[in-house]
Amino acid sequence: MPDNGVDRRQFLKGAATASAIGVAGCLGGGGDEMQLRVGTSAGGTQDVGLAVERAVDQESDELDYSTVESPGYIGTLYRLDQDQFNAGIVDNNSMTKAAEDRGSFEDEGVDMIPYQGFYAFPYSIYIVARDGTGIETFDDLAGANVYPAEPGYSTRATTLDVWSQDPTADVYDEMNIMDMGVDDAPGAMEEERIDAAIAYGTPPVRYTGFVTEYDARVDVHYVEETDALVESAESYAGAGTSQIAYDDWGLEQDIGVDEVFTWDLQVNYVFHPDASDDAVYELCRVVDEHNDTVNEGEEQFNDFESTEDMLGAALEDDTFPFHSGAVEYYQDNDAWDDSLPTPE
Numbered sequence: 001m002p003d004n005g006v007d008r009r010q011f012l013k014g015a016a017t018a019s020a021i022g023v024a025g026c027l028g029g030g031g032d033e034m035q036l037r038v039g040t041s042a043g044g045t046q047d048v049g050l051a052v053e054r055a056v057d058q059e060s061d062e063l064d065y066s067t068v069e070s071p072g073y074i075g076t077l078y079r080l081d082q083d084q085f086n087a088g089i090v091d092n093n094s095m096t097k098a099a100e101d102r103g104s105f106e107d108e109g110v111d112m113i114p115y116q117g118f119y120a121f122p123y124s125i126y127i128v129a130r131d132g133t134g135i136e137t138f139d140d141l142a143g144a145n146v147y148p149a150e151p152g153y154s155t156r157a158t159t160l161d162v163w164s165q166d167p168t169a170d171v172y173d174e175m176n177i178m179d180m181g182v183d184d185a186p187g188a189m190e191e192e193r194i195d196a197a198i199a200y201g202t203p204p205v206r207y208t209g210f211v212t213e214y215d216a217r218v219d220v221h222y223v224e225e226t227d228a229l230v231e232s233a234e235s236y237a238g239a240g241t242s243q244i245a246y247d248d249w250g251l252e253q254d255i256g257v258d259e260v261f262t263w264d265l266q267v268n269y270v271f272h273p274d275a276s277d278d279a280v281y282e283l284c285r286v287v288d289e290h291n292d293t294v295n296e297g298e299e300q301f302n303d304f305e306s307t308e309d310m311l312g313a314a315l316e317d318d319t320f321p322f323h324s325g326a327v328e329y330y331q332d333n334d335a336w337d338d339s340l341p342t343p344e
Contacts, residue, residue: 033276034062036283037085038269039070044202044300045089045267048120051297052287059290063282073154073267074104081110086275087283089120092266092315093158093238099319103157114270115323115343118284118310121202121300123155124242124262128220128255129196130189137224142174147189147197149210150182155200158265162236167228182210189218196223200265202300203242203249215251225261233263240264240313266313271323273343280325284310288333307335314340 040049049067056065068085070076076088077098097103099113127146129135135144148163149156163172178185178194188194197214201207207215214220233241242262246255271280287294291304304310307330314322314337321341322330330336 034279034282035064035066036087036271036275036279037066037068039068039076039079039085039088041070041072041076041089044208045073047298048301049089051294051301052283054297055290055293056283056286059286059293060282063279063286065283072152074098077110077114080114080270080272081112083272083274086272087117087280088114088270089267090114090270091154091158091238092240092268092313093154093161095268095270095315095320096238099317112273113319115273115275115321115326116314117269117271117280117323117326118287119302119313120267120269121302122240122242122267122313123200123208123265124203124244124249125155125159125198125200125265126225126260126262127196127223128199129223130192130194131219131221133195135196135223138168138226138229139171141196141223142171144175144195145178145193146175147178147180147185147194149198149200150185151179153182154265155198155208158239158263159198162233162239162263163229165232165236168226168232171228182208185210186214186217189214199251200262201249203244203262205299207251211251215253219253220251220255222255222257222260224257230261233261236263237315237317240266268313271326273323275323275325277323277325277328280323281329284326284329288329307333308337311335311337311340316340 038049040046046069053065053067056063070079073090073094076090077094079085080088098105098110101109135141148159180188189197199207199211233239242264244260244262246258246260288304288307288310294301295303318341321343324343327336327342
């Protein structure tokens with residue numbers, strides 16, 4: 001899931017290919033008003049986008065929806081800024097960094113932050129340790145060999161962002177952060193070169209591939225969260241938090257707890273400010289009224305019990321207004337929260 005694995009240079013290398021998409025007409029207006037070209041990274045995120053595309057094909061006679069592969073969540077934000085498509089699937093952490101010129105955006109920022117639309121899915125993250133390491137709580141990770149996923153992964157970036165701030169920075173500073181690909185990590189755990197690693201996926205659906213592999217090869221146990229970890233996760237604007245019953249979303253082995261505390265990479269549909277209100281409204285309608293159709297195509301997409309659930313990962317800062325087409329849909333369905341930001 002290398003959704004965060006792109007920098008400005010990589011983006012520019014791919015820009016020539018992306019330009020073939022065609023800027024003209026993709027931002028709405030005229031005969032293309034009901035068209036959405038949706039940038040999405042490869043892997044699970046693209047699977048979600050394709051499931052939404054199939055649902056639109058089946059349930060809407062008006063909206064023309066097309067999935068366009070993009071190099072990661074950060075690449076999607078760069079390309080939205082370049083008007084190369086008018087919608088995208090991105091995570092809140094990348095949105096926050098783009099607005100604050102942090103991380104990949106520190107040297108090369110963007111002029112436009114896309115408008116919010118609706119919650120697509122989470123990647124929920126916690127940490128486990130190999131049995132026999134003596135690691136029981138988050139504080140015990142000081143001095144340990146810790147694997148927070150492959151460099152470039154959004155889950156890794158979000159995890160390190162949470163850990164590296166107070167009050168967990170002191171423990172983080174003493175960790176030996178391991179840099180390797182996800183294909184090598186299960187073997188490194190089996191060879192006792194990794195003491196602890198993140199476990200993540202979309203509850204209650206699935207865990208990501210390398211987690212299921214080390215689950216099958218290595219005995220692990222839950223690393224108990226500390227008050228400091230909870231505080232760091234809850235105070236970090238780019239992540240959500242959850243308490244999840246292990247029976248509802250467990251590995252294939254008993255890790256010694258009934259519940260896990262997770263920090264969550266929250267992934268949303270976002271829209272270019274110039275995207276057609278009607279097109280955004282219609283997409284909101286399809287994923288709400290025909291949520292079961294989307295889930296049949298990809299169960300990783302959120303299972304909305306109500307229209308309000310579509311706002312479940314909303315960024316509340318005025319920097320991140322909701323697209324007016326989405327606002328209208330929520331208002332029409334008595335789901336809008338007046339405390340959320342709207343365009344000026």
